[in-house]
Amino acid sequence: MKVVIAVDSFKGSLSSLELGQLIENGIKKIYENAEVKKVPVADGGEGTVDALVEGTKGQFVDVKVHDPFMRLIDAKYGIMGNNVAVIEMAEASGLPLLKPEERDLRKATTYGTGELIKDAIEKGCREFIIGIGGSATNDAGLGMMQALGYKFLDKDGELLGYGGEIMGKVAEIDSSGTMDGLNKCRFSVACDVDNPFYGPKGAAHVYSRQKGADDETVEYLDLSLQKLALTLKEKTGKDISDIPGAGAAGGLGGGFVAFLDGELKPGIDIILQEVGLAESIEGADFVITGEGRIDFQSVMGKAPMGVSKMSRDKGIPVIAIAGCVADDAGAMHDHGLDAFFSTINYPVSLEEAMNKERAGTFVEKNVEEIFRLIKVCEIKYKSR
Incomplete structure (x- = not known):
C-alpha cells in the first residue's frame, strides 16, 4: 500500500511536518510495510515558510529589517532546499507588529518586506514565493x-x-x-483574493478599515491608488487597475506585477507545484x-x-482529518474529498484540544482506527 500525506x-x-509523522505512525500500526510519503503543504498563509523549509531540508534565515513604521525588528524567512526563497510579508509588514492605536496607513510602509527580498537576493536566490496575507500597509509596494x-x-x-501618503504624489520613478x-x-505571489x-472593491475600500482607516482615509487612499495606477501606466506601460488580486495587501499585489513582473496565483497552487505533489501521488492508494x-x-x-482536486483528477481516494469539522463541511464532498474525520475523541476545552501532546495522541490514534477500517474492508473484499 502507498499512502501520501499532505496535511496543512x-x-x-x-x-505540517509533525502531523505527517504522527499520521505515518498511525498507518504503520496497521500496515507495517506501507510506503508512506510525507509532503509538506500550506495555503500561502501563516505556516507556509515553516512547512516548505522543514519539508525540503532548507534553512531559516534571521535578519534585521524595518517594521511598518521603520523601527528595526528581528524577522525571518526561509530558503528551500532548491534555493527558492519563501517569504511572508507579514514578518516585516504585518498587522500583528502594530498596536491597534498605532495603525496609520498614511505612514505604514512595506520597506521591511523589500529588505527580506534584498537579503535573499544577496544570498543568491533568484526564485521567490511570497505570501502577502496579513498586511498592515496600503502603499502598493512602494x-x-x-x-x-x-x-x-x-x-x-x-x-x-x-x-x-506618497502614492498619489509619485510623478517620476x-x-x-x-x-x-x-x-x-x-x-510567485500567493494571492487568494481577486480585488x-x-x-469599490479595491484595496482601500475593502481592507483598509480593518487596518485602522476611517472613512476620510479610505477615500484618500483610494484616490491615491487611482493616481498611482495612472502614473505606473504612463511610466511602465503596465495597467494594473483591473488585474484580479492587484488590490491584495494594500495594493502590494499590483506593485509586484508593475515593478517585478510578479505572477499572482492562489497560494495552494503555488505550494503544490513547488513541492511536486502531482508526482508524489502517482500510484498512491490513498491521500491523507x-x-x-x-x-x-x-x-x-x-x-x-x-x-x-489534484488527487481526484488522478482517481485517488482522499481522506481528511481535522481538529474540528463544522456542520457545513459536507461541501467538500463535491470537490474531491471522499471522507473527513475529526480527531477529537471526547469533549475537551479548546486549550486542551490544541495542546501539542494531546492533539498528537488524538491524531495518531484516529488515523490508526481509520486504517483498521480500511483493512477490514480490504479483507472482506478479498474474501468474496
Whole structure:
C-alpha cells in the first residue's frame, strides 16, 4: 500500500511536518510495510515558510529589517532546499507588529518586506514565493521597491518618503539604483483574493478599515491608488487597475506585477507545484490531507481543497482529518474529498484540544482506527 500525506498545519498546535509523522505512525500500526510519503503543504498563509523549509531540508534565515513604521525588528524567512526563497510579508509588514492605536496607513510602509527580498537576493536566490496575507500597509509596494533601490519623486523632483501618503504624489520613478540581480528574479505571489487595485472593491475600500482607516482615509487612499495606477501606466506601460488580486495587501499585489513582473496565483497552487505533489501521488492508494478546521471555507483555496482536486483528477481516494469539522463541511464532498474525520475523541476545552501532546495522541490514534477500517474492508473484499 502507498499512502501520501499532505496535511496543512493545525495552527497553534501541530506543524505540517509533525502531523505527517504522527499520521505515518498511525498507518504503520496497521500496515507495517506501507510506503508512506510525507509532503509538506500550506495555503500561502501563516505556516507556509515553516512547512516548505522543514519539508525540503532548507534553512531559516534571521535578519534585521524595518517594521511598518521603520523601527528595526528581528524577522525571518526561509530558503528551500532548491534555493527558492519563501517569504511572508507579514514578518516585516504585518498587522500583528502594530498596536491597534498605532495603525496609520498614511505612514505604514512595506520597506521591511523589500529588505527580506534584498537579503535573499544577496544570498543568491533568484526564485521567490511570497505570501502577502496579513498586511498592515496600503502603499502598493512602494516601500518594498524603495528597499530594493527605487526612488520616487514628486512633480517638483523632490524625493518622497514612505507610506501610503506618497502614492498619489509619485510623478517620476528612478530605477537607476536598483540592486544587482533583481532583474533576474522571478516572483510567485500567493494571492487568494481577486480585488482590483482601486474602486469599490479595491484595496482601500475593502481592507483598509480593518487596518485602522476611517472613512476620510479610505477615500484618500483610494484616490491615491487611482493616481498611482495612472502614473505606473504612463511610466511602465503596465495597467494594473483591473488585474484580479492587484488590490491584495494594500495594493502590494499590483506593485509586484508593475515593478517585478510578479505572477499572482492562489497560494495552494503555488505550494503544490513547488513541492511536486502531482508526482508524489502517482500510484498512491490513498491521500491523507487536512487542516485545523474543515468547513465551507475550505473549498475556497485552502490546502485540503487543492490536494483533493489534484488527487481526484488522478482517481485517488482522499481522506481528511481535522481538529474540528463544522456542520457545513459536507461541501467538500463535491470537490474531491471522499471522507473527513475529526480527531477529537471526547469533549475537551479548546486549550486542551490544541495542546501539542494531546492533539498528537488524538491524531495518531484516529488515523490508526481509520486504517483498521480500511483493512477490514480490504479483507472482506478479498474474501468474496
